[in-house]
Amino acid sequence: MTNQIIQELIDRYVTVSFQVHKKAESLIKGKIGDDLTNDQHYILRYISQSRECTSSELADAFEVNKSAITAIINRMADKGLIKRTRDENDRRVVYLTLTDEGNILYQNCQEKIQFLVESIITQFEESEIKNFINTYEKLAQILDKKKKEELGE
């Protein structure tokens, strides 16, 4: 690739990734409504998909400090959406689970988001969207490696 082509690709990538993220967040927010923030919805998703979810795991996945997770979980626990349970074997560990109320709210939002994403994905050819997601996943791996490199320096 020539320098010029690379410059152009960088510019297009930076612009479009920003735009897509902002637009997607905005659409999802419209679906979720005022009961949850997007982050909170994603945390409910993460907890419901993980077998034994802890604050540290969330902090890792979200790439934020554990205290940021504590704050979010506090708010959601106050609203009765999440329950904390101490591990009896290692009493430092706290497992996070959805309450019934949290689960109902999550499923409700999830369904709407599912519809939204489906209505978007199905506008692409199957091969195009599959290639897209494949590259996206490769990108995630590369970013992960990059992150570890930077930390290792």
Add this chain to the structure above:
Amino acid sequence: MTNQIIQELIDRYVTVSFQVHKKAESLIKGKIGDDLTNDQHYILRYISQSRECTSSELADAFEVNKSAITAIINRMADKGLIKRTRDENDRRVVYLTLTDEGNILYQNCQEKIQFLVESIITQFEESEIKNFINTYEKLAQILDKKKKEELGE
């Protein structure tokens, strides 16, 4: 596409887009350092690329309220990075420009981010990354249309 395939694609997409966004933000933050937030850096980028940038335009691009932009611009103007200039023809309008200091800081960060993105992009075959960005841009358009549909309802 069968329902099952669609479900799987939705799940992969939601997961990977979240991951890539978090990882990319985290890497960029590492490059920018403590002088700017990622949002602030992107605002500098936007202003420096736009000929006559206003708060309303930024609010539109960022999909947030104008008052959110006012708050960000206030902080950056206080730090001497951005200058406000009233339009003499339409005195409601305020144009935003970078100060020299703002421009130097921006260029400095921009260079590092450029290197970062380049080191990532060049790990893909030219055709793969081009296809990826093409689909990404198509996605941006679809999301835009979707947004307008939702507003129109």
Add this chain to the structure above:
DNA sequence: GTGAATAGTTAAACAGTTGAACTAAATTAG
């Protein structure tokens, strides 16, 4: 058993966001 590591919390400080109320200027409609 003592010192280091781990899981999580707390508190202060700040960035980002919303919604509503506001100012000031421009546009439009009668």
Add this chain to the structure above:
DNA sequence: CTAATTTAGTTCAACTGTTTAACTATTCAC
């Protein structure tokens, strides 16, 4: 030409998310 409406932007209160540093409580390693 005035009055009502729209537009650009700001202010304020309230809230979410984040970081950093200091802290508690527990477990691990030697």
